[in-house]
Amino acid sequence: MRKYLKQDELKALLEAPKRMRDRLIIKLLYETGMRVGELCSLTIGDVDLESGEITIQEAKRHEEGRKVPLVNSWTKSMLRDYVGSRKIRKDPLLVSNKRGPLSRRQVERLIANYGARIGLDRDKRHPHVLRHTHAVFALKSGIDLRTLQQNLGHSSIEVTAIYLTMDIDDRKEEYSKHPLPGMEELAEGDEPRSETERAVVPASAANHTNSFVVSNDV
Numbered sequence: 001m002r003k004y005l006k007q008d009e010l011k012a013l014l015e016a017p018k019r020m021r022d023r024l025i026i027k028l029l030y031e032t033g034m035r036v037g038e039l040c041s042l043t044i045g046d047v048d049l050e051s052g053e054i055t056i057q058e059a060k061r062h063e064e065g066r067k068v069p070l071v072n073s074w075t076k077s078m079l080r081d082y083v084g085s086r087k088i089r090k091d092p093l094l095v096s097n098k099r100g101p102l103s104r105r106q107v108e109r110l111i112a113n114y115g116a117r118i119g120l121d122r123d124k125r126h127p128h129v130l131r132h133t134h135a136v137f138a139l140k141s142g143i144d145l146r147t148l149q150q151n152l153g154h155s156s157i158e159v160t161a162i163y164l165t166m167d168i169d170d171r172k173e174e175y176s177k178h179p180l181p182g183m184e185e186l187a188e189g190d191e192p193r194s195e196t197e198r199a200v201v202p203a204s205a206a207n208h209t210n211s212f213v214v215s216n217d218v
Helices: 007-015 020-032 036-040 073-083 104-117 127-140 145-152 157-164 168-177 203-207
Strands: 053-056 066-069
Touching: 007 020, 020 036, 020 073, 020 104, 020 127, 036 104, 036 127, 104 127, 127 145, 127 157, 145 157
Parallel strands: none
Antiparallel strands: 053 066
16 A cells, blocks of 8 residues: 555644745645656646646656646635746746755655654655545545546556555544444443353254355355
8 A cells, every 4th residue: 555644644744834835835746646746847837727727748648748627725825926926937836945946856855854843654754645645535535536547647547546445544444434234332231142141053953954155265
């Protein structure tokens, strides 16, 4: 199972940065599911706030580019404030302290630093974990597999289907919310039946050849 953030971890990471640019980076990686290299390649002209979409020009396996939806109004507002008066469409969207394009390594270091600050496990302090988190929560929220495949830019739906695999914590949570029939808690005062209280099988029944064979694999 690929690593992804739990809800409390995601919330902590989103709220960790005080700087608008850094918070926007984390928000975009999670909300769109794009790769860190795709994020760093974005220009001002790739973002269309009116139509609510981002065009990834350097999308993997998509020569014509790939569009991803941008539907969160708070993210749109942040983008509008961050871009400000910059109007040159070919200028990089995200810039470093020296006003140059932000590199992939800089984003990786940024996520690692914020992840360490909030106490994330070391293997969760990477931008790609936000892409996995997007996929997992998209499926949990009801988005269909084909839509997610197109959004992530996967070559086949089989690759996207990996995110249907749930880890043991998720499975335990689901089973606790949907208990199997016959597994209800005992009512107050009830006790499990003792060995002596078990029904005695009649000899005739014991000698009867049962037509149902129970496999050891059941």
